[in-house]
Amino acid sequence: MTIETIGQILAKHPFFAEFQPEHVELVAGCARNVRFNPGEYLTREGGPADRFFLIRHGMVSLEVATPGRAPIVVTTLREGEIVGASWLAPPYRSMFDARAVELTRAISIDAECLRKKCEKDHYFGYEMMQSVLRVLVKRLQATRMQILDVYGE
Amino acid sequence: MGGNWKSATIKPEGLHSLIGKLRDEAYRVVGPTMRDDAIVYDDIAGLDDLPKGWTDDQEAGRYALARRSDDAYFGYNVGPHSWKQFLFPPVETMWHAQRDEDGAMTCSAPSRPKEKFAFVGVRACEIHAIAIQDRVFREGPFADNAYASRRQDAFIIAVNCGQAGATCFCSSMGTGPRADGGFDLALTELLEGGDHRFLVEIGSEAGAAIMEAVPHAPASSEQVEAAAAIVEETANRMGRSLETDGLKELLQGNLDHPRWNDVADRCLTCGNCTMVCPTCFCTTVEDHSDLENRTAERVRKWDSCFTLDFSYIHGGSVRTTTHSRYRQWMTHKLANWIDQFGTSGCVGCGRCITWCPTGIDLTEEAAAIRAAPSKADAQ
Amino acid sequence: MPAPVQSSDPFVPEIYRVGAVRRELADVVTIEIEPESGGRPDFLPGQFNMLYAFGIGEAAISISDETKHGGGFVHTIREVGAVSRALAAMEVGASLGLRGPFGTAWPVAEAEGSDVVVVAGGLGLAPLRPAIEALLARRERYGQLAILVGCRTPEAILYRHELEQWRQRLDIDIEVTVDHASTDWHGNVGVVPSLIRRVAFDPDDTLAYVCGPEVMMRFTASALHEAGVATDKVYLSMERNMKCAVGLCGHCQFGPSFVCKDGPVMRFERISPIFAMREI
Numbered sequence: 001m002t003i004e005t006i007g008q009i010l011a012k013h014p015f016f017a018e019f020q021p022e023h024v025e026l027v028a029g030c031a032r033n034v035r036f037n038p039g040e041y042l043t044r045e046g047g048p049a050d051r052f053f054l055i056r057h058g059m060v061s062l063e064v065a066t067p068g069r070a071p072i073v074v075t076t077l078r079e080g081e082i083v084g085a086s087w088l089a090p091p092y093r094s095m096f097d098a099r100a101v102e103l104t105r106a107i108s109i110d111a112e113c114l115r116k117k118c119e120k121d122h123y124f125g126y127e128m129m130q131s132v133l134r135v136l137v138k139r140l141q142a143t144r145m146q147i148l149d150v151y152g153e
Numbered sequence: 154m155g156g157n158w159k160s161a162t163i164k165p166e167g168l169h170s171l172i173g174k175l176r177d178e179a180y181r182v183v184g185p186t187m188r189d190d191a192i193v194y195d196d197i198a199g200l201d202d203l204p205k206g207w208t209d210d211q212e213a214g215r216y217a218l219a220r221r222s223d224d225a226y227f228g229y230n231v232g233p234h235s236w237k238q239f240l241f242p243p244v245e246t247m248w249h250a251q252r253d254e255d256g257a258m259t260c261s262a263p264s265r266p267k268e269k270f271a272f273v274g275v276r277a278c279e280i281h282a283i284a285i286q287d288r289v290f291r292e293g294p295f296a297d298n299a300y301a302s303r304r305q306d307a308f309i310i311a312v313n314c315g316q317a318g319a320t321c322f323c324s325s326m327g328t329g330p331r332a333d334g335g336f337d338l339a340l341t342e343l344l345e346g347g348d349h350r351f352l353v354e355i356g357s358e359a360g361a362a363i364m365e366a367v368p369h370a371p372a373s374s375e376q377v378e379a380a381a382a383i384v385e386e387t388a389n390r391m392g393r394s395l396e397t398d399g400l401k402e403l404l405q406g407n408l409d410h411p412r413w414n415d416v417a418d419r420c421l422t423c424g425n426c427t428m429v430c431p432t433c434f435c436t437t438v439e440d441h442s443d444l445e446n447r448t449a450e451r452v453r454k455w456d457s458c459f460t461l462d463f464s465y466i467h468g469g470s471v472r473t474t475t476h477s478r479y480r481q482w483m484t485h486k487l488a489n490w491i492d493q494f495g496t497s498g499c500v501g502c503g504r505c506i507t508w509c510p511t512g513i514d515l516t517e518e519a520a521a522i523r524a525a526p527s528k529a530d531a532q
Numbered sequence: 533m534p535a536p537v538q539s540s541d542p543f544v545p546e547i548y549r550v551g552a553v554r555r556e557l558a559d560v561v562t563i564e565i566e567p568e569s570g571g572r573p574d575f576l577p578g579q580f581n582m583l584y585a586f587g588i589g590e591a592a593i594s595i596s597d598e599t600k601h602g603g604g605f606v607h608t609i610r611e612v613g614a615v616s617r618a619l620a621a622m623e624v625g626a627s628l629g630l631r632g633p634f635g636t637a638w639p640v641a642e643a644e645g646s647d648v649v650v651v652a653g654g655l656g657l658a659p660l661r662p663a664i665e666a667l668l669a670r671r672e673r674y675g676q677l678a679i680l681v682g683c684r685t686p687e688a689i690l691y692r693h694e695l696e697q698w699r700q701r702l703d704i705d706i707e708v709t710v711d712h713a714s715t716d717w718h719g720n721v722g723v724v725p726s727l728i729r730r731v732a733f734d735p736d737d738t739l740a741y742v743c744g745p746e747v748m749m750r751f752t753a754s755a756l757h758e759a760g761v762a763t764d765k766v767y768l769s770m771e772r773n774m775k776c777a778v779g780l781c782g783h784c785q786f787g788p789s790f791v792c793k794d795g796p797v798m799r800f801e802r803i804s805p806i807f808a809m810r811e812i
Binding site (some may be wrong): 247248250252256257258259260261262289290293294295296297298405408409434435436437438440441442446449451453456458463464465466467471472473474477481485488489492493 | 540541542543544545546547568586587588589613625626627629771773775776778779780781782783785787793806809810811812
């Protein structure tokens, strides 16, 4: 059995699928493997957005806490998706509680390290910006559809 | 007299006698008559009921009766009525249901008295309109039995048009002004030289049979030629025209055309066009029950795609705007109908133009889209 | 497509009786009905019946199953109007009218040898259920089989029992997602099109059956397109106002199609030019 390098794992993740190999290598320098047990949080609402996660396995729910009742789940994310897009835009604060619903394995990328690389190489930064934006636009559309309450009750 | 001849002439008295014979044979004879300042279709007993010496003066949004300088019986175009109101009545009971004390239900079609219609004065466009409704009501996978039965028994006396109205465009639609089939008898009214006659063409065995009993004379070749000349002259005097070449693709490819908004500013969504149209077939149903909830019935009524309710689904209507409702009507009539039934739904009778309170003219609307299509014709 | 059978009068209902009633959700009831005399006509998955409540009116309701011994129909009804409320309030033994079955079917036989992705939104699972049963009855004839279900909340999941049974099989992918939930729900939260990339199928050789609210179908059709499924392999079930169900009343027109006879199940390719257009 061979052990994959972080770079190889990144390259296989859908988020980096279209990236140039040298750019993936740039990211690898900021990345490490992490795991979360069920109930552990990847991010906390209002906390520093200092890490950007790529889910490799498991399920993460984005939640908003509400007093007097169980937290509201905004969406659930699974293998192949990203968590923590707030690393990219000031004020670099997380917008949700991201909680592992089941055992979750992910790649954690150091946000400050990543921001520096984006700043240094704008081609890379643009590629990163575009990839994050693509995901966010999809999520925005999905959220709008959720708001529509199409099943009308 | 032999039964092989194809044409003859009859005098007005012969027509009177023909109407009488049809009545003797238990036909309900319906023809043109004057009522409420219009020429409408209603029961007739003879020549006296016909609009002798009258004509109709029509334009977009305008209809008025006027005296003719002669005694023509069929010297008008078409009025607000069409024959669909007899073959496809505006209100029809579909079935009755009963419920006993235990709530057990039974349901049965009403016994409809058999009604044999004889239509006098059916124009070529109207014969085509009947054929179009035939395709809808009796030639599809499901048939309307009541319509089919009335249609089966109907006796049709066509009249070739001796004049074209200002809103007529049957020549464009290929539906007139000459009746080329679909009749039992076809008349052309001849007034030349004070010799008032009708040239009669035989269209069916039933037509030939009844003519046996009507005093007639053989038609001379001059009379046949005179009749042909009259219809040809009518064809040349159409008040409107509609370019039908590629019309289906043009309309289906221009559902976003700004002209729909333009026409929506003029359309009152009153539905007049759909009521006077001889092919419009949309209906709604009403369910009634008595106060004790023991008997119930379902009644079908003419409906119009111009009403808001027409497209209602849970949550609201699909077509809330005027432009979408006008677009639905016109694209159905002139384009989608071809996909659905193989022919246009329009016969060029012009009623929708005449009876529109704001004078909307579908030939003008189609021409406006053709003049500036927003898209290349979808092929 | 089956040749429609002309009964003596296509407008006159046959009499059926309610054999069983089951409440599915707060506003959804399933009724089992049997013909008062004779057998029930055959039906294909995706077809619908016109059900008549005495003195109130008719509603088009999809067929969601046959009764246990095949003698009757099963209909799942949501209480949204006078007719559906009256139908949903019927008790065992009550008498109702039925015309049908009408309309087109999910292409179950055409899918043999291919993968099938079934996407249901809300009550859209009801007309898909006979198709799912037909696919499962001959499971060996199909490739990958995925059933994706979306609904508003965990409480609004239709046919929970059936979903659980299907999920026990190892040869289907079943994913359920809800639009709104709290952390008491441990499943997916999000819209149903987002489930498409969660399941395995060969986009070049897949048929997709989609049924739900029109907005949901629009999003799902575009997600399937993004996943590489061609528009001629995607089928939707449409809803429009319906009075006669036999193509004679004009109400259900959707462009050149009559939803009652050219639908409700329609190939997306055929309707895609007008599907996103408003007020057609």
